[in-house]
Amino acid sequence: MSDDIRGPVISAISGFVGVLVGTALIPWIRGHFLRKRAARYLAIRVVCTLDKYLEDCTDVAEDWGEENREGYSEARVSAPPTPSYPADLDCTASTTRSCMSFFPCRRWLRRQRA
Secondary structure, three states: OOHHHHHHHHHHHHHHHHHHHHHHHHHHHHHHHHHHHHHHHHHHHHHHHHHHHHHHHHHHHHOOOEEOOOOOEEOOOOOOOOOOOOOOOOHHHOOHHHHHOOHHHHHHHHHHHO
16 A cells, blocks of 8 residues: 555544444443433432331331230231332333342333333
8 A cells, every 4th residue: 555545544444433433432331321320310219218118117027016905916006008119210211130120110110111
């Protein structure tokens, strides 16, 4: 290859590689970080919901109950209801592994798609 052609060929290849990086790699990296942020937000919201549920379950577990007239122990605290998740949860933005392994969220996602 002569020296006259080598410069333009290198420029053309560099330009082509730059276009590939700009159109394929950058959107993939941006999507990766957006999914990571959405997964982190999802985890925070679910943990806050489950934290309240955990406190309610702890109250039930620590309840010794009181004795009724017949001598049987009756609970003073009733079982907590199943936690209701916030409406703004977006399981589709999260990674499949982290969201679909979480069973209640999977049920919620099925209800949203139906």
